[in-house]
Amino acid sequence: MNTQTSDDKNIALLTHLSGLLFSIIVPLIIWLTNKDKPEKSYLTEEGKEALNFQITVLIAYFVAGVLSVVAIGLLLMPxxxxxxxxxxxxxxxxxxxxxxxxxxxxxxLIK
Structure with missing residues (x-):
């Protein structure tokens, strides 16, 4: 089981919420800065999970953008x-x- 401090929980919370404004930037930074620190395994896992989700969201937006040519993409974006x-x-x-x-x-995509 991962042990996490209050700071780790707060950083993980901000990492997940940051995807709404900053897409992959913050999760990528959190994951890269903590991936080699065994004591930060909780942050590594949460950063990686948030990063994978935001990459998926970007791919979905790209597909919706391509499909906007036939109008269905405009319905998918919201x-x-x-x-x-x-x-x-x-x-x-x-x-x-x-x-x-x-x-x-x-x-x-990030394992």
Whole structure:
């Protein structure tokens, strides 16, 4: 089981919520700065999970952008935004309680 400090929980919370404004930037920084520190395994896992989800969101936006040529993409974009909002908030609530969160419908590209 991962042991995490209050600071780790707060950083994980901000990492998940940062995806709403900064996409992959903050999760990437958190993951890269903590991946080689065994004592920060909780932050490494949460950063990696948030990063994978935000990469999936970017891919979904790209696909919706391509599909906007036939108008379906214009309908998908607000749904992608809403899904990102809901799942980031759910993740933030879970990690604020010291639990891990796994996003559904996520491509796990970073292992």
């Amino acid at each position: 749904l992608i935004w809403l899904g990102n909002l809901v799942f980031c908030i759910l993740a933030a609530i879970k990690v604020s309680n010291g639990q891990s969160y796994r996003y559904p419908l996520t491509l796990r």
